Amino acid sequence: xxxxxxxxxxxxxxxxxxxxxxxxxxxxxxPPGCExxxxxxxxxxxxxxxxxxxxPSKMYTYSDRKLNFEPCTKLEVTFINxxxxxxQWMVHGLPEQTYGKMGMFxxxxxxxxxxxxxxxxxxxxxxxxxxxxxxxxxxxxxxxLTVGNGDxxxxxxxxxxxxxxxxxxxxxxxxxxGMVVGITMLLLGASMIAIMEKRTEx
Amino acid sequence: MNSTSRNLTIFSLILITSISSVSAHTSGTGEDIxxxxxxxATQNAEIPVPEQMCPSTNESWRDAQxxxxxxxxxxxxxxxxNPKTVAAVTKGTNNVPMKALMDTGLSEDAVKKGKDLxxxxxxxxxxITLEVSEIxxxxxSDDRAISQEIAPGKNPGFWVFSPKTRGMATxxxxxxxxxxxxxxxxxVEEGDRVNIKLENTHYFPHSIHFHGVDxxxxxxxxxxxxxxxxxxxxxLPGEAQEYQFTPEKAGTMFYHCHVQPNTHVLxxxxxxFVVEEQRDNNTVQSFNIGAGKVRNPSKAVEEEYDRxxxxxxxxxxxxxxxAIKKSNxxxxxxxxxxxxxxxxxxxxxxxxxxxxxxxxTLRESQVIVDENESIKMRTLNAGSEGLAIHSHGxxxxxxxxxxxEVNEVAQxxxxxxxxxxxxxxxxxxNTTEDGLNSYGDGAWFLHNxxxxxxxxxxxxxxxxxxxxxxxxxxxxxxxPQKKGASWDQFFTEKYYEGEIPMWQEMSDKYGDIETMPAxxxxxxxxxxxxxITGAIGAMVII
Numbered sequence: 001x002x003x004x005x006x007x008x009x010x011x012x013x014x015x016x017x018x019x020x021x022x023x024x025x026x027x028x029x030x031p032p033g034c035e036x037x038x039x040x041x042x043x044x045x046x047x048x049x050x051x052x053x054x055x056p057s058k059m060y061t062y063s064d065r066k067l068n069f070e071p072c073t074k075l076e077v078t079f080i081n082x083x084x085x086x087x088q089w090m091v092h093g094l095p096e097q098t099y100g101k102m103g104m105f106x107x108x109x110x111x112x113x114x115x116x117x118x119x120x121x122x123x124x125x126x127x128x129x130x131x132x133x134x135x136x137x138x139x140x141x142x143x144x145l146t147v148g149n150g151d152x153x154x155x156x157x158x159x160x161x162x163x164x165x166x167x168x169x170x171x172x173x174x175x176x177x178g179m180v181v182g183i184t185m186l187l188l189g190a191s192m193i194a195i196m197e198k199r200t201e202x
Numbered sequence: 203m204n205s206t207s208r209n210l211t212i213f214s215l216i217l218i219t220s221i222s223s224v225s226a227h228t229s230g231t232g233e234d235i236x237x238x239x240x241x242x243a244t245q246n247a248e249i250p251v252p253e254q255m256c257p258s259t260n261e262s263w264r265d266a267q268x269x270x271x272x273x274x275x276x277x278x279x280x281x282x283x284n285p286k287t288v289a290a291v292t293k294g295t296n297n298v299p300m301k302a303l304m305d306t307g308l309s310e311d312a313v314k315k316g317k318d319l320x321x322x323x324x325x326x327x328x329x330i331t332l333e334v335s336e337i338x339x340x341x342x343s344d345d346r347a348i349s350q351e352i353a354p355g356k357n358p359g360f361w362v363f364s365p366k367t368r369g370m371a372t373x374x375x376x377x378x379x380x381x382x383x384x385x386x387x388x389x390v391e392e393g394d395r396v397n398i399k400l401e402n403t404h405y406f407p408h409s410i411h412f413h414g415v416d417x418x419x420x421x422x423x424x425x426x427x428x429x430x431x432x433x434x435x436x437x438l439p440g441e442a443q444e445y446q447f448t449p450e451k452a453g454t455m456f457y458h459c460h461v462q463p464n465t466h467v468l469x470x471x472x473x474x475f476v477v478e479e480q481r482d483n484n485t486v487q488s489f490n491i492g493a494g495k496v497r498n499p500s501k502a503v504e505e506e507y508d509r510x511x512x513x514x515x516x517x518x519x520x521x522x523x524x525a526i527k528k529s530n531x532x533x534x535x536x537x538x539x540x541x542x543x544x545x546x547x548x549x550x551x552x553x554x555x556x557x558x559x560x561x562x563t564l565r566e567s568q569v570i571v572d573e574n575e576s577i578k579m580r581t582l583n584a585g586s587e588g589l590a591i592h593s594h595g596x597x598x599x600x601x602x603x604x605x606x607e608v609n610e611v612a613q614x615x616x617x618x619x620x621x622x623x624x625x626x627x628x629x630x631x632n633t634t635e636d637g638l639n640s641y642g643d644g645a646w647f648l649h650n651x652x653x654x655x656x657x658x659x660x661x662x663x664x665x666x667x668x669x670x671x672x673x674x675x676x677x678x679x680x681x682p683q684k685k686g687a688s689w690d691q692f693f694t695e696k697y698y699e700g701e702i703p704m705w706q707e708m709s710d711k712y713g714d715i716e717t718m719p720a721x722x723x724x725x726x727x728x729x730x731x732x733x734i735t736g737a738i739g740a741m742v743i744i
Contacts, residue, residue, distance in 0.1 A: 083441070
């Protein structure tokens, strides 16, 4: 009987491999400090290139990048990937006692939809959300989940916080403009000296 | 002459008189040691603690073993492939337990193997999914990117095709082990119905051209040759594209991106593509991650050879590869790579074998052999420069060029093989000691004999050097036994930065020269030059 049950569970897992694309699923285990679930919220996040169109320097991002919920909220997340490739919605910084060593909740899907549930921690924190596919974070797939009042801002979140290692877009125009200004100032200075010398001679 | 010019002239005369008197004094002909015999002292550099030559790995990975019913040959490399990954890509990622698959970092649709259409005991419907990944991109301040060194302290950027992975691919994860240069060798069997899906996870458009592989130009009216100008639009970021073919001819081929190939191929979007001869019960190893030893050789190879190796060579111009570190804005990178970088002025700094340069080549790409064996070594020149492969101690035989078998009587045996850009040559190494095929056991160098290719930024030994290592010459750390000069310095960044004097380990006679303070005449001469230049400049302006 036990063997049959294991076989059945294994078969279901193989038939539905998408279930393995949810990590850190937690519908009822209260994180440390939570005496009860403070509320249940539904959240739908879309992901893909189309959401990055409003940001000229980004290639991928999420539909919502700045989220705010009360501590101990139970979040039921629907993650919709509008692209034909893999994307993740991965939350970091969750308590290890509840979410394991990685302290992580993740939904991953190649196009289509994935659902999962987790419970937010009891402390005010600013949690990083990103996609771990190589270069997707750097190219815009980053968001901030503020629990309560949070504990600061996460940098490089499109439309929310600026880059901390940004590229200087004026570097190409700065050199020629600097040269023009420099030469102009030099000539101006020389002219002033010449005028002053002439006045002295007079 | 105004007062400024007059004063400058007087000062210059005084300075010249002073210099003349100092020069006369310093070049005097006294009875001391002649000036030309005096030389500064030798200065040796402090050699930092070398990194671990063979970083700890799971030793059981080297053993011959059977996983998921797949026979995995032993691999005595310091850093062997994960046998579970080899088994999964051979059996098919859809045919192994999910938990085991998760340990490998592979996605369940990385390589799906389906029906045995001809009833010969192996799957003939092969569906492969590739992603496009970046390695060593712009160092982020707070974001974790994949970082890999090709040699101590050297981490040029790469774009690679990688088997579709799952979960995070940041450093230390299983998935990150699958993402590396070169792009993986892909293996199928003659007559397989192959479908390769490219999921473009990158930030530029990409395609795949299957160079030398028998394929139709179009499939159902859709381009199948991967050339954007004549074969349809490439896959844009976030899009997927499929290629289908049933190769009828076996051989060592090539696959690469054909979007701006002058930069995309060089950036790493290329790998070896092998069509194995058809045999019964011939389930081939669909991916060889990082190339190197094939731990599950095909039946046809097993019939004739004792071991099989995939060898992918490439030169790297760091000016191109570091252009992707300029910014995270795809527009900036596009300009830096496609416009600012001029491939006609290409000047490689690094030379790699299977994505690494010496000494890292020895960790995973030694050609390990035993006496009286026959070794198959498929070589691909994936770079832009010519390749002159030279084997010490052996005269291999070229059995195939560009996947076509050479008539046996015309097969050439020599110790240097010229391989032009994109060409493939299959070499057969016979380790029978007869004075021709092999000169006996040892740890024999195997390298590109273009001398710049045995250096890393001009410092030797580096580049694509590896060894044909007889098992009896393997050391405890699964690297060749170290004899002669110490290897410590090769496993330091400082050596490849040129900060350790050549042969310092053997003799003080060749150390760096102590820096001497500049002489008085030199300082005076420079001062005078500056003064005159400044005076002329001032006069011109006024």
